[in-house]
Amino acid sequence: MTAPIEIKHQKLVVAVSSRALFNLDESHRIFETDGKEAFCRYQIEHEDEILEPGFGYELVKKFLALNAISKSGPIVEVILLSHNSADTGLRIFNSIAHHKLDISRAAFTSGVSPYEYIRAFGAHLFLSSNAVDVANALAAGYAAATILSGSSLKKSHDQLRIAFDGDSVLFSDDSERIYQERGLSAFTENECSQAKNPLPGGPFKEFLSTLHRIQSQFDPDAVPIRTALVTARGAPAHERVVRTLRLWGVRIDEALFLGGMPKGPFLDAFGADIFFDDQQGHCESAARHVTAAHVPHGVANRKRSDNA
Template identity: 65%
Template sequence: MPVTFDGKLVVAISSRALFNLGDSHRVYMEEGLEAFQDYQIEHEDDVLSPGDAFPLVQKLLAINDLEEGRGRVEVILLSRNSSDTGLRVFNSIEHYGLPIIRAAFAGGASPHRYVSAFGAHLFLSTDADDVREVLNAGYAAATILSGAQLQQQDDVLRIAFDGDAVLFSDESEQIFQSGGLAAFTENEKRSARTPLSGGPFKPFLTALHQLQTSFAPERCPIRTALVTARSAPAHERVVRTLREWNIRLDESLFLGGLPKGEFLRAFGADVFFDDQQGHCESASEHVAAGHVPHGIANRKKQGG
């Protein structure tokens, strides 16, 4: 029988998000590809230190150790290295005991095209251009920002999401950007019973929710939260949309524009996904953050 990922949560991650490759990347930027290749081979037995997404990956893979989650999570390495220079990465994976067995080494090219080939629900990278390509192809993706790492003492994986332009489309954000808060609020009141369209992270949230339902609520190793700048009365449309999708979020925080960082720390987020670069930078002072360069706010920044 052929191997399939049916029923699995599949996450693809770049080598620089998983490990700290700062030294070798500097060699590449300052001295070129050949010097980089020589450096990687010379240091292939030197274990790499964990990168910004390493703790998240550890918790994801630990779900496979639980009876209800056995074999339900797959993490795949996507790298610009060649298989030759990437040996150091796989040696480090083995050193940390990470059960990552599948990889695509793109030999200097962007590996983003393999996200669809593997059917990944999420792609994490430090390369913003690769992340945009994956989002444009219709898959969830985020640029991991360097920042604070919460050291949780338990094994529960906590993932927090912004709403508009992440879980939901940016249709309401467009109204806010063009007409201001009053126009946004009036539209959300008028459309309270009309579900929002799905954003780039809806399929990932759906797969995550399906994995959660494998566990009894009191034993579930995953908690999710919506952390949004929305407040009443704009909350109703969000609640009804999630009900229409038949997706449960464990916690929902409607902050009415308050800074999100302290609330993310209180939730204990292992990662927070937001479309606003400024929100991500602020959140990264407290937790790991992933910027989702999607929607009208990011099109404006890119001059589109």
């Protein structure tokens, strides 16, 4: 496994795929049914037609809006990672310009998975509609997720609100493995006995730490980012989570320990702009309320892959 590149600068860097940023369903359908040559021809013929927003569009706008209120210069950069070629990618950049998105850096890979450029760009997060690219990025040690819903769920508030599941997302899947293999009683017993031992970090630990660093640059009463942990854990399994976050020294604004209750209504109440969860079923349920992104990491996804 290749370790993520050490970030020398202070900006949060978010990588987004072209299909996550814009609605490319029609051209993707042509690619799947008629092949690459027909797809390229279609994109070039329609390169002056502006693309409609995709599932990640509103989230990207909120990330970029943070730069307008920063007193220390830009604090977020969004880069584009695309399977398009530079030739067919003209339509993407035309649409970026039309929508006035401050995105100037991109990698167009002509059909090759672009996830390997995450490290070169120093990205903290990769959002895509391509589940294979996301799985490859996670396997390489990067925070990545497949966006399942999006732009029609625009929130009215200006604050960027990000919600995370715990096990297999912020934390490793060590405890989730016990639950999956031995059941709830064994999971609870383990978490109680290990309450003072911190959970190992998961794929989104560093992303959360970067958000915390940005939050700390603002007055406490005017922080433009709010985070939440929304987990199926309940007491007494909560203590290990609280102690872990305390040891990491990261800010988590809200923590919801739901004890197995459906997460969607709580995410709606929080006003999440995006919710990251490792379990496909939880994401699909949450997507009825908020933008949801699947993190195909950990034992639950290995089991799902084995049963596919």
